[in-house]
Amino acid sequence: MQGESEVVVLRLGHRPGRDDRMTTHIGLTARALGADRALLVGDASQSETTVRDITTRFGGPFDVEVVDSYRDIIRDWAGTVVHLTMYGERVQDVEEDIRAAHAEGPVLVVVGAEKVPFEVYDYADFNVGVTNQPHSEVAALSVFLDRLFEGRELEREWEDAEREVIPMETGKRVEEVE
Numbered sequence: 001m002q003g004e005s006e007v008v009v010l011r012l013g014h015r016p017g018r019d020d021r022m023t024t025h026i027g028l029t030a031r032a033l034g035a036d037r038a039l040l041v042g043d044a045s046q047s048e049t050t051v052r053d054i055t056t057r058f059g060g061p062f063d064v065e066v067v068d069s070y071r072d073i074i075r076d077w078a079g080t081v082v083h084l085t086m087y088g089e090r091v092q093d094v095e096e097d098i099r100a101a102h103a104e105g106p107v108l109v110v111v112g113a114e115k116v117p118f119e120v121y122d123y124a125d126f127n128v129g130v131t132n133q134p135h136s137e138v139a140a141l142s143v144f145l146d147r148l149f150e151g152r153e154l155e156r157e158w159e160d161a162e163r164e165v166i167p168m169e170t171g172k173r174v175e176e177v178e
């Protein structure tokens, strides 16, 4: 988020066709809940386009990019690598240490699709479970980002939006931004 060290979401293991919707939702969730960028590994250009379109319409800043491989990104990351996995340490036990690390520098948040290669567990500074039950990368990412930012992401301002949703008790209102 603006004024803080960068938070980047790295989505591994995208399977074209099967994972299109899930990978798109990873990008949209990263954007909506305070991350600065999403990196989508593999043939995920359809998801990239959708996330870019939403950012154009509803504002940013947020960047999304398709990349060929994850290995160098994780290995060369000049900050903290957090891998979300049901096998990891409990988020409630490590969130404070991760926030302290984020105060010092950028955080890379890695989420998988199918089986994640073991080297990712090795490279990660933190392997983190959002519960130790199997569920979804979108759910894990949402809870993790909210814990990382302690709710600040809900108050963020959006820049250069074409449209703005006006919150209301009932009904839908979307206004063009001047």
Ligand SMILES: C[S@@+](CC[C@H](N)C(=O)[O-])C[C@H]1O[C@@H](n2cnc3c(N)ncnc32)[C@H](O)[C@@H]1O
Residues within 6 Å of the ligand: 083, 084, 085, 086, 087, 110, 111, 112, 113, 114, 115, 116, 128, 129, 130, 131, 132, 133, 134, 135, 136, 137, 138, 140
């Ligand atoms: C459908 S799961 C695949 C799980 C797979 N068995 C594995 O090797 O991790 C896809 C992704 O969701 C995320 N995920 C699922 N459950 C999670 C949990 N309880 N805590 C954190 N992340 C989770 C992980 O990032 C995982 O790579």
